[in-house]
Amino acid sequence: MSDVRLLTSAFDPAEELCAFTAALPMAGGVVSFLGQVREGGGVEALELRHYDPLTLPAMRDLAGRVRLRWELDGLLVIHRSGVLVPGEPIVLVAAAARHRRDAFAAADFAMDHLKSESWFWKREQVGGEWRWIEPRAQDIEDIGRWG
Amino acid sequence: MKAKLVFLGRLEEQAGRSFEDIAASAPLDWSALLERLGTELAEAVGAEKVKVALNGALVADKHGIILNDGDEIAFLPPVSGG
Numbered sequence: 001m002s003d004v005r006l007l008t009s010a011f012d013p014a015e016e017l018c019a020f021t022a023a024l025p026m027a028g029g030v031v032s033f034l035g036q037v038r039e040g041g042g043v044e045a046l047e048l049r050h051y052d053p054l055t056l057p058a059m060r061d062l063a064g065r066v067r068l069r070w071e072l073d074g075l076l077v078i079h080r081s082g083v084l085v086p087g088e089p090i091v092l093v094a095a096a097a098r099h100r101r102d103a104f105a106a107a108d109f110a111m112d113h114l115k116s117e118s119w120f121w122k123r124e125q126v127g128g129e130w131r132w133i134e135p136r137a138q139d140i141e142d143i144g145r146w147g
Numbered sequence: 148m149k150a151k152l153v154f155l156g157r158l159e160e161q162a163g164r165s166f167e168d169i170a171a172s173a174p175l176d177w178s179a180l181l182e183r184l185g186t187e188l189a190e191a192v193g194a195e196k197v198k199v200a201l202n203g204a205l206v207a208d209k210h211g212i213i214l215n216d217g218d219e220i221a222f223l224p225p226v227s228g229g
Contacts, residue, residue, distance in 0.1 A: 049155065049156065049159075051153065051155055051200070051221055051223070053200065053202075053203030053219075053221070054200055054203060054205075054221075054223075057203075116226075117226070118226065119223070119226060120226055120227065121155055121156030121157070121224065121226060121227055122227040123227075132156060132157040132160070132227070133227040134225075134227065135225045135226065135227060136227075
């Protein structure tokens with residue numbers, strides 16, 4: 001079971017994780033990652049833009065690759081688009097597997113690829129001014145770990 | 148023929164619009180399309196790092212595209228990391 005969603009309004013990560021794990025009693029381990037808007041640097045808001053024809057299909061494609069690479073009982077990928085404020089959840093990834101190592105690796109891989117490859121453009125608002133966020137070299141390096 | 152141009156990320160800011168409907172008497176190739184955008188914007192979308200999607204599918208070589216009636220072309224600058 002893969003559940004991949006692109007949301008344009010707020011979600012509750014605890015509720016999502018609860019529902020995900022409840023449906024997978026056969027999984028011995030569930031690893032989750034929650035990304036939230038970082039507070040600091042005077043950032044008032046973060047906006048994520050996406051492109052409908054590409055963004056969700058590419059997220060589904062990534063989920064498919066994760067499922068091929070690791071033996072999982074379930075995979076959850078939720079990503080926000082739209083305007084968010086510091087502390088708000090942006091992304092939730094959870095991988096459920098019979099054994100924990102597959103779950104750790106699958107969640108890690110999914111996050112690295114979501115960060116560097118998925119079709120989102122971000123800009124942040126500081127002092128009332130919006131500025132686009134450039135690609136980070138670190139994200140490209142992170143993805144290189146997987147060969 | 149009519150087509151839709153979509154500008155993503157910082158290209159939207161540069162273009163001053165998120166999309167544009169265009170009309171032409173015949174299909175447009177890449178250079179004809181750039182000509183319609185004006186020098187500055189043409190340079191921005193022509194940059195090597197800017198990818199192109201035609202009707203929702205990524206194009207391997209944007210220089211070879213032909214824009215036909217009903218097509219939607221999106222200009223995609225590099226995605227932001229986290």
